[in-house]
Amino acid sequence: MTRKAVGFGEDDLRALAGARSFERGLGYLDAVSGLEVGEGSVTAVVHGTEAYEVELTLGGDDGPSGWCDCPYGQEGNFCKHCVAVGLTVLRRAKTIPRQQDAARARASGLEAWLTALSRDELLALVREQIAESRPLRRRLELRAAAARSDLGTVRDRILTLIDPRPFARYGYVEYADAPAYAQQVAEAADALRTLTADGRAAQAVGPAEEALRVLGETYEEIDDSDGVVGEAAAAVAEAHLEACRVARPDPERLAEWLARMVLDDSNDVTDLDPLDYADVLGQSGLARMRQTAAEALRRRPSDWTARYLMERLVKAEGDVDALVALHAQDLDPSGATHLCIAEELESAGRADEALAWAERGLRECAAQTHIDGRLVDHVCARYAKAGRADDVVAVRRDRFRVERSLDAYRQLRGAARSAACWEAERVAALAALREDARPDRGGRYGGPVLIDVLLDDGDLDAAWREAVGRADDRQWERLADLSRETRPAEALAVYRRLVDRSKEPTGDRAYERVARLLLAARDCHRALGTEDAFAVYLAGLRTELNRRRKLMSILDRYGL
Structure with missing residues (x-):
């Protein structure tokens, strides 16, 4: 009944939080205040070291989820404060449906009231809100400027929305502030799309590029654990691509800008793919970009961003030989590059050359302790298909050596x-x-x-x-587990020795292992017909460790 009312139960909270946070959350039930129920979520304040704001969804197809602005919660964890709010909701489960109905009624009432207002009343209300909220005023100014094609104001407003400094209280944007900043970035993307839709695509290209530059330079100073800023930045990139497809800017200038964005390895806020712009760049733009990538590789042969760009361009042209030559310039000692070349050649229908490259990889990397296992598997699969079973054995033997x-x-x-x-x-x-x-x-x-x-x-x-004299504890335990039925006396001696070694460590994992070892020891005693001896041993162990209450509760749970 309780679970049906709110969409989750105690087991869901325990699974989300883990045993430790769930237990700690029990101690915060009296610290929850200001519980407010919406249509699909609840918010509350939990008073701990500070007053923390918590938002908890009320279940659904994906189950419950929670957010808290405490340090642990800002790392994306379902913290003890979320547990406390969830348990409070379960305590009040009978009233939750009624409160949700009330929330829906409030939303419906607000919609009806707004619909009934006259034009002058709505204008007065909007002006009142603008006067009280600077962010709202900035957003509406941007929409107004876009509507009247005031491009200077649009550019300034977009860059203001992209600017993270108002959210960087300590020099960087914290996890709790990232969603609000992401919302502004998304609004900038909407404004850019509006310009394109209104026939001003050429004027949208420049501000979009500047916005992406700012995002790239500042993204490392943003805690975007949930990826919300990255999603909004991707929307700006999409708006730029859309504007370019309509405006058709100079292809060589666009190629140089794209190359700079891709070659800047510190700019990882958007995953720009130059080939998405292929229809805009045309042959001249693609050639200019390939020239730029080649120049970057000559200056810095180990530059992975330049190599990635060159690989993408060469692959798009379908020039397999050029791609092989590019890979061959920097062969990885693990054999991964040899495998890449082999796969490209095989895809091009050049199976003999592909196998030759893979075999070369095995020879050149033969002395490496850790070779790319995919290369070994690749060669062995081709040998097996050709009926060369002895060659497969030889390859596996060489690797084993x-x-x-x-x-x-x-x-x-x-x-x-x-x-x-x-x-x-x-x-x-x-x-x-x-x-x-x-x-x-x-x-x-x-x-x-x-x-x-x-x-x-x-x-x-x-x-x-x-x-x-050789085995470690892991191997002894595995050996005892496999021999419990056939060698119960020897296995019992192992389990007893491992229990003795496990007395000192503390914590749930250590205690669970002690219980597992004791259960195995009990099976051995049963096989030997010495269950009374086990009872005496277990009683002595519990007396020795009785101060460890968590251990005692775990042993009780297992019937020990």
């Missing part, structure tokens, strides 16, 4: 099984891993890969032999 990991072992195992040669390959692979696991080799964090692969193979007898 360099990268002694569980994943590399699994890849070798799969390839060797397909080629019916796994037994011989496994002997050699395990020998190499045993050599790595020698105590005098040192230098490895965690337990040896040897134990991981034995566990992955299901070779538990060998894993038990190799684990002594």
